Amino acid sequence: MSTALEENVLASCRIFVVDDHPLVRDGLRRLLESKPGWTLCGETPSALQAISEAPKARPDILVIDILLDDGDGIELTKNLRALLPAVPILILSMYDEAFYAERALRAGAQGFLMKTEASENIVAAIEQILRGELYVSPGLGKSILKRLAKPVSSTDAEALQKLSDREWAVFRLIGEGHGTRRIAEKLRISVKTVETYREHLKSKLGLKSGADLLHHAVQWMRNHPRV
Structure with missing residues (x-):
């Protein structure tokens, strides 16, 4: 992605949210649309609806809860990557970051963020991903490197x-x-x-x-x- 295109997307960003908690969706909508030029182009609580609706919404980025009532955010990430290969994905989770983040990244997500993070970190994560970079918490990045550096065990x-x-x-x-x-x-x-x-x-x-x-x-x- 060129620098000019990066800045254009950052200035006018279309975001599609998949989360089965209405309060979370409402909070994300208010947070993200408070940033000038950013808008939620679609939202759904359903993995199945996301597959049918996201392509029509023409998002610049997808924000997906890792566990949904009607599906798995990891599987949904794979499906949406196949449908929208140029659209990056940020996974949100309330579950163990150390365990789920690697799975999310292997499935094709460009970022992983705990829902307990400060709201400004969600905006920062989206901006970093739209610049073509991966996003994980600093602590997780160190954890992944540490695990990759140690010998394989049977834990x-x-x-x-x-x-x-x-x-x-x-x-x-x-x-x-x-x-x-x-x-x-x-x-x-x-x-x-x-x-x-x-x-x-x-x-x-x-x-x-x-x-x-x-x-x-x-x-x-x-x-x-x-x-």
């Missing part, structure tokens, strides 16, 4: 990082107490496919039974609650 966190995004979605839903049929409904896949993912999870995590998987997932989610 739980590292084992979970090796799961595919869909495997992780199934693991998370198991940990939240959902049964196979409900997981299938939430992810819009078959019961048989969920059972296949369960087998993959047991194999990758070195677990012997479905009960072990349930215990492991529940314990993980309890230890990594919303901030």
Whole structure:
């Protein structure tokens, strides 16, 4: 992106927000539209609606909650990257930054920001991304570099990082107490496919039974609650 084009987009920025919390959407709208030239060109609580509505809204950037009632922000990021390859994505989250941020970046997002950050950091993150740079918190950037520099070990966190995004979605839903049929409904896949993912999870995590998987997932989610 040229400098002239960067400044043009920064001066007149169209933002599309995907978040299933009305208060969050309202707060983002007021915050972002308080900046001269910036406007929300669209907003939705739904991953499915985002896929159909975002391309028509012609956004300069997408701001997406990582977990939605009808989908997964990571999967949505992949889908929107395919539909709108030139439009950058900023992921917002109330969940463990150290665990989710790498997944978000691998899925194609250009930035990751905790919802607990100061409001001015959201504006700063969007500006940085529109300049063609990645955005993560300074602390997270150091954490990623530290992890990349150390030898591979078999800790739980590292084992979970090796799961595919869909495997992780199934693991998370198991940990939240959902049964196979409900997981299938939430992810819009078959019961048989969920059972296949369960087998993959047991194999990758070195677990012997479905009960072990349930215990492991529940314990993980309890230890990594919303901030």
